[in-house]
Amino acid sequence: MEIISATLIITLFAAICGALLGYASVKFKTEGNPIVDQINDVLPQTQCGQCGHPGCKPYAEAIAKGEAINRCPPGGEAGIKALAELLELEVIELDESCGEETRPRVAVIREDECIGCTKCIQACPVDAIVGAAKLMHTVIESECTGCDLCVPPCPVDCIDMPFVKTTVNNWRRENPKLKINQELNMLQNSDSIITIKQVS
């Protein structure tokens, strides 16, 4: 008798748990791959394709499948570090076949030369270029990721990629560590090396 009741209780318990799990798997189903999303959040979203994939999300999917984490030049060293931390991998150097890490750039159309072919509009991965056929196009600078993809399709080469200008809004403070080294070097090159020794 005891055996029967115990079996029944366990069976009932297992059935309830099973039902709960079944319900939870339907109710809280995760859409997409959460690891891909996490990787995608770390990537800079430049959508430049320098990694060989058509955008950041495809590269995130590739990384999730085991591709190297050092193929993103806009993310640079900091990006590789963040990815390594997320995926518990070793920090490696940037793959230079993909490109170099540069300061952020922005696309600028030389507007009098634009013929209105709409080719750059089609190439822009973030819809940051406005214009219509046979009418002048222009770049919405605040939305431009500086991915370079609009430059090759332009038949009249009227798109420049200058560095983003430093203004009061995006200016960053100098690292005091570097500043000290710089100033020391400057002083050491001049004749006042003795005074430094006295100071320190």
Added chain:
Amino acid sequence: MIKVTDIISFAKHQISGGIHPKEFKSISNKKAIEYLPLANELVIPIPHNLSENQLGVSVGDSVSIGEKLLSLGSDFFSSQIHAPCDGNITVITDKNIGHPSNLPMPSFVIKTKAVESPEKTKMDADASSRHWLNIESIDLVQKIYDSGIVGLGGAVFPTHIKLNSSINKVKTLIVNGMECEPYITCDDRLLREHSAEILQGALISAKIVGAESILFGIEDNKPQAIRSLATEIERHTNHPENNLFLANIKIIVAKTKYPSGGEKQLIQLLTGLEVPQNKYPVSLGIIVQNIATLYAINDAVNYGNSLTQRLVTITGDLVEEPGNYWVAFGTPLSHIVSTMKIDSEKVSDIILGGPLMGQTVTDLNIPTQKSTNCIIFNANRSASTSIDHTECIRCSECESACPVNLLPQQLYWFAKSEQWEALEQQNIFDCIECGACSYVCPSEIPLVNYYRFAKSEIKHLDSKQAQSEIAKMRFENREKRLARIKAEREEKRRKTAEARKLAANKSTPNEKQHDPDGKKSAIEAALERVKQKKENHMGKTSLE
């Protein structure tokens, strides 16, 4: 009758940490306030958040003192700037205005017209006919907005916004007269010589926000200022006419200690309350105003004067006549150097503001601004600007000096190793950059520089993250749109194919049995189409 002794009391509360640096205040607080002669050229920077069409004047225009240089329209979030003198706008160009980045900013350059004496231009302004007691709070705020008044304690937050967001929300107006940083004496001198005006300004502010009491917080190293203000308060309270609007007015004297003049520190000292993290004093029912701001409010409301000059302490061991001077905004440092007969060759550092929180500059073309309360010309480099430092010895002196109970030593290590998340967990954004930690550091580490760097990097990373979020969204929206267009096209093609099939089936219903796939009919239909096309073509060519 209220006596002076009833007005003054001593602070019962304390702030944690703090330091007692040498004061150097006696250099400049002995001489009465004077006017600095007007410079030939004034440089007024244009706020960087404005667009070109918000400029109210253009090159070649002649302006008169107090004239608005911006046309802000309904933009209540910026603050007005005015011509500090009569003159002409000669050029609008990029000038070094002493921003810590050393980036030049677009500025008005005004060629001044010669004036006999600067005092005259200030005092001739017409007095308002209606007493401020009879004016609505909102109109008084508008008047303050029109006068371009900002917090003159150093933070230059627009006063109209502060007052407007505090209307009927505060019970106490705290007046900041601590002036705790070494060398600076402009608030001290202003209290000694203009306590009546300051009291008026305080009453106007209290009226606007509906405060029931006014607390003046002053450090005990300014006895003359306290006496002058107490006499004024006594006279005001005992005057029967003034009972129309009466707030409970007290002076609370605090022991001299740096940085008791920080907004949150002052509140803690006077009331014992701590402003919660990420909150403003208004959440405690308190508004804090600086002495100089109140003077400017009185000047604007009772005399209709815009903010075009401020009291600046000009001091340091190279200044022959150190003291406090009314200086028009935009006066270049070179003008001060020449009029004050400062030997510019001996100057190694010019400090704008105090030695602890101020900024060291080298360019003499930098103009004074609304935030410039003190200029120090010293022959010797101050300790805070020394370039080299030895390593941290973990003495934790900084920890006991920190007025906001942070762990400066931890912050330093994390900032040096660029661990931004750890820094945020250590509440780096609560740091008020007072410099007490750097001051006590035996290794002379410029700690505040590290914190400023870390804050700037964290802000940069945050904005980068926000930007990439936007880019991600735009990219995904574009992908969706392209997929939708593709699907629509596919759908259209499918529909036309179906329609064609249907049409073909209808036209040859008998053949359906022999042609179950519709292949035969499709071929026939295609042949028919080709035939028709040919005919059409022939018809066309014959027409031609």
